[in-house]
Each structure stands twice: as C-alpha cells, then as structure tokens.
Amino acid sequence: MSKEEVVLLGFWASPFCNRANIALAEKGVAFEGREEDLFGGKSDLLLKSNPIYQKVPVLLHNGKPVCESTNIVSYIDETWPSPPLLPPCPYGRATARFWADFIDKKVFDGGNSIWKSKGEQLEVAKKGFLEILKQLEGAMGEKDYFGGDSFGFVDIIAVPLTSWFYAYEKFGGCKLEDYCPKLYAWMKRCLERESVAKVLPDPEKVYEFVINLRKMHGIE
Amino acid sequence: MSKEEVVLLGFWASPFCNRANIALAEKGVAFEGREEDLFGGKSDLLLKSNPIYQKVPVLLHNGKPVCESTNIVSYIDETWPSPPLLPPCPYGRATARFWADFIDKKVFDGGNSIWKSKGEQLEVAKKGFLEILKQLEGAMGEKDYFGGDSFGFVDIIAVPLTSWFYAYEKFGGCKLEDYCPKLYAWMKRCLERESVAKVLPDPEKVYEFVINLRKMHGIE
Numbered sequence: 001m002s003k004e005e006v007v008l009l010g011f012w013a014s015p016f017c018n019r020a021n022i023a024l025a026e027k028g029v030a031f032e033g034r035e036e037d038l039f040g041g042k043s044d045l046l047l048k049s050n051p052i053y054q055k056v057p058v059l060l061h062n063g064k065p066v067c068e069s070t071n072i073v074s075y076i077d078e079t080w081p082s083p084p085l086l087p088p089c090p091y092g093r094a095t096a097r098f099w100a101d102f103i104d105k106k107v108f109d110g111g112n113s114i115w116k117s118k119g120e121q122l123e124v125a126k127k128g129f130l131e132i133l134k135q136l137e138g139a140m141g142e143k144d145y146f147g148g149d150s151f152g153f154v155d156i157i158a159v160p161l162t163s164w165f166y167a168y169e170k171f172g173g174c175k176l177e178d179y180c181p182k183l184y185a186w187m188k189r190c191l192e193r194e195s196v197a198k199v200l201p202d203p204e205k206v207y208e209f210v211i212n213l214r215k216m217h218g219i220e
Numbered sequence: 221m222s223k224e225e226v227v228l229l230g231f232w233a234s235p236f237c238n239r240a241n242i243a244l245a246e247k248g249v250a251f252e253g254r255e256e257d258l259f260g261g262k263s264d265l266l267l268k269s270n271p272i273y274q275k276v277p278v279l280l281h282n283g284k285p286v287c288e289s290t291n292i293v294s295y296i297d298e299t300w301p302s303p304p305l306l307p308p309c310p311y312g313r314a315t316a317r318f319w320a321d322f323i324d325k326k327v328f329d330g331g332n333s334i335w336k337s338k339g340e341q342l343e344v345a346k347k348g349f350l351e352i353l354k355q356l357e358g359a360m361g362e363k364d365y366f367g368g369d370s371f372g373f374v375d376i377i378a379v380p381l382t383s384w385f386y387a388y389e390k391f392g393g394c395k396l397e398d399y400c401p402k403l404y405a406w407m408k409r410c411l412e413r414e415s416v417a418k419v420l421p422d423p424e425k426v427y428e429f430v431i432n433l434r435k436m437h438g439i440e
Binding site: 052061064066067068070071072074075078079090091093094097098101102135 | 272281284286287288291292294295298299310311313314317318321322355
C-alpha cells in the first residue's frame with residue numbers, strides 16, 4: 001500500500017471516540033474523521049466494521065477495523081510507536097492498564113447515573129461518583145499526570161470523560177472541583193495541551209446534549 | 221535481587237485466578253500459589269495488595285502487586301516473553317485484546333445468570349448465554365485456537381471459564397455442546413495441554429461449589 005488510510009468513525013460528544021482522536025493527534029497521524037448519526041441511523045460501514053457492539057469508535061486502518069476505545073488507543077500506540085503512550089517497563093504498563101480498566105468500568109456509568117436519577121437515588125449516585133473520583137485522585141497522588149511527569153496512556157483514557165463533568169454538576173447540584181481539587185488541576189493541565197484542547201467538546205454543549213438524552217430516556 | 225519471588229494469591233474455583241495459573245505454567249515460571257479463604261476472611265496481604273477491588277487473583281512479583289486477571293496475563297507475557305502469548309503484530313494483538321475483553325464482559329456473568337435464575341428468567345438467561353457462546357464460536361471460525369494454529373492469549377482468557385459450563389448445564393437443563401460443537405472441540409483440545417489440565421478444577425467439584433453459592437444467595 002503506497003499511502004496509509006486512517007479513518008475514524010466517531011461521534012462528537014463520545015468520550016470514547018475522543019480518546020482515539022487525542023491518541024491520533026499525539027502521534028501526529030493524519031486521518032479522516034467521519035461523524036456517525038447515532039440517533040438517525042448508523043452507517044453500513046459502522047455496522048459491518050463492529051458487528052458485535054455496533055458502536056463508535058471504530059478505527060479503520062487501511063480498511064481493517066479496530067473496535068473498543070481502550071483497545072484502539074493501545075493499537076495506535078503499537079502501530080505508531082513515537083512518542084510512546086504506555087511506559088516502557090511491564091510494571092508501569094500493568095499499572096496504566098489497571099487504571100485504564102478502572103476508568104472504563106466506573107467513570108462514565110458512574111457519572112451517567114447522576115443525570116439518570118432523582119431524589120434519594122440521586123444522592124446515592126452522587127456519593128458513588130465522588131468515591132470513584134477520589135479513588136482516581138488517589139491514583140494520581142502528587143504526580144502531574146497519571147503516569148508521572150508526562151501526558152500518557154491513562155490521561156488519554158480519562159480526560160475525555162471530564163467533558164461531561166459540567167453536566168453531572170448541573171444535574172447533581174454540586175461542584176466537583178471542591179471534592180477533587182487535584183483531579184481538576186490535572187484536568188486543566190491536560191486541557192492546555194493542543195491534542196486535548198482541539199478535540200474535547202464545549203462542556204455547555206455536552207450539557208445541552210444530556211438534556212436531550214434525559215428527554216429521550218423519559219426523565220422529566 | 222538474586223532470585224525472583226513470584227506469588228499468586230488465588231482461589232481454586234476462580235476462572236480468573238486460573239488464567240494466571242495457566243499463563244505462569246506456559247512460561248515455565250516457578251511460583252508459590254497461596255489459596256485465599258474468600259468466605260472465611262481474606263488475608264491482610266490480599267487486602268493491602270488490591271485495595272480497590274479486594275479480589276483475587278493478585279500476582280506479587282518481587283513484592284509488587286499486579287491486579288485484574290487479564291492485566292496479569294498481559295504482565296506475565298511482557299515480563300517473561302518466551303513463548304509469546306499475544307501475536308507479534310499490532311492488528312493481531314488488537315484482535316486478541318478485543319476478544320479477551322468480550323469474554324471478560326460477557327461469559328462469566330452470562331453463565332452465572334443461569335444458576336441465579338428460575339422459570340421464565342432462566343429461559344432468558346440460557347438464551348443470552350448461548351448467544352454469547354455462538355459469538356465466541358464465530359470468532360474462532362475454522363481455526364484450532366482463537367489466535368490460529370497455536371494456544372495463546374485468548375485461549376488462556378477463555379478456557380478457565382469452561383470449568384463452570386457443567387454447572388450451567390445442570391442448572392440450565394441443557395447440553396451446551398449440542399449448540400456449540402466447535403467451541404467444545406476447542407475446549408477439549410485445550411484440556412489436552414498440560415498447563416491447562418493440571419490447573420483446571422474438576423467440573424463436578426465446581427458444580428458442588430455452585431450448589432453452595434446458590435444456598436448463600438438464598439436460591440432454593
């Protein structure tokens with residue numbers, strides 16, 4: 001193949017898609033982003049490329065599909081090795097993968113439980129979400145980034161999820177920064193990076209999107 | 221350090237622990253297995269080594285803990301590279317990680333929903349589990365192992381879960397082999413391997429264990 005063809009099937013508000021967007025930007029890989037119409041009708045290419053989940057993101061590299069966002073970021077890191085996103089030593093890599101998996105399992109679902117609930121359930125959801133954020137803050141410790149001094153794998157997995165935090169605050173009636181100042185300092189540090197700043201959506205727009213999601217879920 | 225110290229905190233019936241057991245056996249790594257008393261009281265070492273989940277397995281390599289079974293198998297593969305478990309090319313690795321993640325998300329919970337339910341719910345659980353197995357069988361295709369001709373990463377992630385299939389059959393009143401003959405042929409192929417045969421528990425014993433789990437869950 002004379003020229004590499006890299007296509008990313010995505011959706012602007014999806015933190016999972018934005019992981020792939022940031023990873024490609026960090027590697028300086030030119031690619032074509034194709035916005036999927038998740039509510040009007042997914043493309044045949046998406047359905048064919050990800051028959052198991054039928055979800056974005058899908059990375060198509062010379063026509064071959066890679067699915068699931070954390071897997072896509074690993075693939076990008078191995079295919080275009082410079083600059084590396086995962087640390088070089090097996091123990092550092094295992095620690096990064098542990099936290100990436102923790103974030104995958106907990107953060108998005110935990111945050112969404114806030115805008116999906118009301119009353120007593122909402123208080124439980126908020127408490128649960130704050131505990132998750134405190135655990136993440138514990139993983140960061142006194143470091144600038146999850147992996148240490150430089151922006152890397154876990155930061156890419158985590159930072160797109162923060163675009164939704166403003167919506168969680170609006171529906172949860174709380175200011176997350178008061179509970180997790182170090183996590184917010186990290187978030188602002190990440191947002192100063194071009195690869196992150198140019199990819200992540202305006203939190204106000206995500207908030208409006210979540211208002212519509214709530215209507216679609218029959219909440220309010 | 222003059223000599224490597226490798227300790228695995230585990231539990232005999234746990235398919236997740238048995239992934240680590242098989243991976244260490246494949247690599248020929250000598251280690252000390254310590255059986256945890258999950259119902260009587262977990263060891264301080266387990267609670268300290270895995271503060272986030274407090275679950276087995278935990279691999280302690282020269283005292284440093286690695287948690288979460290798929291992460292442990294990746295760590296073992298990177299720390300002791302020969303023979304390799306993941307394929308060498310990024311696309312093959314991404315495909316293996318996709319299916320490992322699919323198995324993590326679906327198979328154990330899908331199977332457990334069989335022994336946790338009754339009546340109409342049981343029929344739904346059985347149908348759901350069979351669909352998962354058919355998807356897995358589709359991933360295998362006509363190959364001998366998930367990765368091709370040789371036993372590898374996805375086989376290690378998947379095969380310990382099959383120790384529980386007999387219990388699912390007993391509580392589900394079905395013969396899984398009739399629905400997924402290729403998956404059963406793969407399972408038997410894996411069981412001929414020493415690393416697998418010496419690690420996996422007797423399915424009859426797992427069945428007895430599940431009878432007790434059902435009692436603990438107040439079922440029957």
